[in-house]
Amino acid sequence: MTDQEIINQLKKGNESCLKHLYxxxxxxxxxxxxxxxxxxxxxxxxxxxxxxxxxxxxSGDYELRGKISSYLYEVSRRLWLNxxxxxxxxxRHNDSIFFLDRAEDENKEHNPTALQGYIRNALxxxxxxxxxxxxxxxxxxxxxxxxxxKFNYSGARSASQQKLRCLKKLRDNISYDDIIAxx
Amino acid sequence: xxxxxxxxxxxxxxxxGTLSQSEKNQVENLMLNDSDFVKEVAVYRxxxxxxTQKEEADLxxxxxxxxxxxxxxxxxxxxxxxxxxxxxxxxxxxxxAACLVIGGAILFFNKxxxxxxxxxxxxxxxxxxxxxxxxxxxxxxxxxxxxxxxQDKSRIDQSRDDNLVNQEKDSIQxxxxxxDVQLALGGYKILPQNLVRNYNYSKTLSYTFxxxxxxxYGDPLIGRLDLLSLKIIKNEESKYLLSFKNNYYSIEExxxxxxxxxxxxxxxxxxxxTLFNKPPKLTPSQEEISIxxxxxxxxxxxxxxxxxxxxxxxxxDKTYFFTKNKENLELIINDDLNLEKVRVYRIKExxxxxxxxxxxxxxxxxxxxxxxxxxxxxxxxxxxKLARLFIARExxxxxxxxxx
Numbered sequence: 138m139t140d141q142e143i144i145n146q147l148k149k150g151n152e153s154c155l156k157h158l159y160x161x162x163x164x165x166x167x168x169x170x171x172x173x174x175x176x177x178x179x180x181x182x183x184x185x186x187x188x189x190x191x192x193x194x195x196s197g198d199y200e201l202r203g204k205i206s207s208y209l210y211e212v213s214r215r216l217w218l219n220x221x222x223x224x225x226x227x228x229r230h231n232d233s234i235f236f237l238d239r240a241e242d243e244n245k246e247h248n249p250t251a252l253q254g255y256i257r258n259a260l261x262x263x264x265x266x267x268x269x270x271x272x273x274x275x276x277x278x279x280x281x282x283x284x285x286x287k288f289n290y291s292g293a294r295s296a297s298q299q300k301l302r303c304l305k306k307l308r309d310n311i312s313y314d315d316i317i318a319x320x
Numbered sequence: 321x322x323x324x325x326x327x328x329x330x331x332x333x334x335x336x337g338t339l340s341q342s343e344k345n346q347v348e349n350l351m352l353n354d355s356d357f358v359k360e361v362a363v364y365r366x367x368x369x370x371x372t373q374k375e376e377a378d379l380x381x382x383x384x385x386x387x388x389x390x391x392x393x394x395x396x397x398x399x400x401x402x403x404x405x406x407x408x409x410x411x412x413x414x415x416x417a418a419c420l421v422i423g424g425a426i427l428f429f430n431k432x433x434x435x436x437x438x439x440x441x442x443x444x445x446x447x448x449x450x451x452x453x454x455x456x457x458x459x460x461x462x463x464x465x466x467x468x469x470x471q472d473k474s475r476i477d478q479s480r481d482d483n484l485v486n487q488e489k490d491s492i493q494x495x496x497x498x499x500d501v502q503l504a505l506g507g508y509k510i511l512p513q514n515l516v517r518n519y520n521y522s523k524t525l526s527y528t529f530x531x532x533x534x535x536x537y538g539d540p541l542i543g544r545l546d547l548l549s550l551k552i553i554k555n556e557e558s559k560y561l562l563s564f565k566n567n568y569y570s571i572e573e574x575x576x577x578x579x580x581x582x583x584x585x586x587x588x589x590x591x592x593x594t595l596f597n598k599p600p601k602l603t604p605s606q607e608e609i610s611i612x613x614x615x616x617x618x619x620x621x622x623x624x625x626x627x628x629x630x631x632x633x634x635x636x637d638k639t640y641f642f643t644k645n646k647e648n649l650e651l652i653i654n655d656d657l658n659l660e661k662v663r664v665y666r667i668k669e670x671x672x673x674x675x676x677x678x679x680x681x682x683x684x685x686x687x688x689x690x691x692x693x694x695x696x697x698x699x700x701x702x703x704x705k706l707a708r709l710f711i712a713r714e715x716x717x718x719x720x721x722x723x724x
Contacts, residue, residue: 152382153386153389155383156386156387156389156390156393157390159386159387159390159391160390180387184383184387187383188376188379188383191379252369252370252373253370253373253374255370256367256370256371257374260371260374272371272375275368275371275372275375276371276375277375278336297329298325301325301328301329302325304328304332304367305324305325305328307367308360308367311363311367313363316363316366316367316370317366
């Protein structure tokens, strides 16, 4: 599958062809392994790079200028540097008073699962097409024209009207006090 | 209902950062005056956060699945290949045959025809280096990584400048991930190039002499005693002569640097004819003068071949190391440098380079061969004479002498 084909397929909504990207995993693996990481680290980082790539393709921000492989490599490299930096900070802070901060950070990381669950419920109640539409518009930042095509609306204008209605419907099922209390 | 949708649209645009100017004003107004609107913004912010997190978690899960599928695909691809003893036999047989042929050829060429096997062995070398080059991108060690990170940093700085003219996104910047990237690139700063200096050590002296200040440039190893023994003599024609370490130099008032010329013959001695017959008898005059040695900062020039980067608070210990890529030498210092007071010097002396880090009164000697983080060492001035270059010396007040 060529790079262009992968992008076309993704834009058509064929998400599963992301699997072809794993052929580039090895170079990220060797990068991470050579820079004090493990195989699991490499897989995590690579997966995050795929997500960055995928979101950028879907939002129309990605332009095929170079190879997808070099893009993924570049993103992985940066993500891994970032990760290393963060670890370095933790290491440094670990043996001092900053220990408390870390515990706090971890707490923060745990709470979002509650928010996730809450939103998951609300979206299930909402049902399709609103659920998929909001996911496409908010998570993937897809353009309204693309959303219109995907969900068979007459154009960008009506797609964005639809999005607002879906948002309102979702909002009606959510209580202010509940959601603010989460995380 | 319509009013609600209007607000939702504003909030949506606000959260995705796509408000127009007039809409921005509207939102600001609502934020100030409408507490319900503020509440709504908070709710939608949570909704967006929740959707993003949930979708990311779900996508990660699906990616695990795709990864498994990919691994399965790989297995079946391998499975389709011809297998069995014969294939193996064929492969090994082929390999063996190739070895025999190549080995034979090597033997043959080495033994019987050295001149033919030697002429262009480089062809092989060229091939292997190119392969290595393309490989090395996946072959980074941490040093190189840090290196590239820094290069990227300046690249991003540049592209930021570009953005003033051209709003197009640089493909190197990752939309939506800019914060992460900048975080990753943070840490190292480049020492302004004018603080990285080169000084060619030489014993040739030059001077300036104006406004009652005689300033020596050149061998800054001149000790204080030498300076004290330095005498400026003036003859009846108001010409000056410098007596220094048993040598005489003719000098004149000049703001431009001039080389100190030793007085060699009677014609070239500013009219101090008596000099060469017997040592002149000198008496102090009323004219005061101060004698100074030019600080190294004014006598050195910017060194552009060396890039110095430093990271503050990188570690408890102050360390440094050098890295060398194709053409550039880089110095990495793990210490917070005070840009007002710090200098990095390369002193060239008889073909050798010596590196020093000077921060106010502290002088550290740097070993060019240090590739691993090495503790910054304060130099011992008694043994390291070059380091005396960095000691600031107070000018000395003296009087001008007259010939009797």
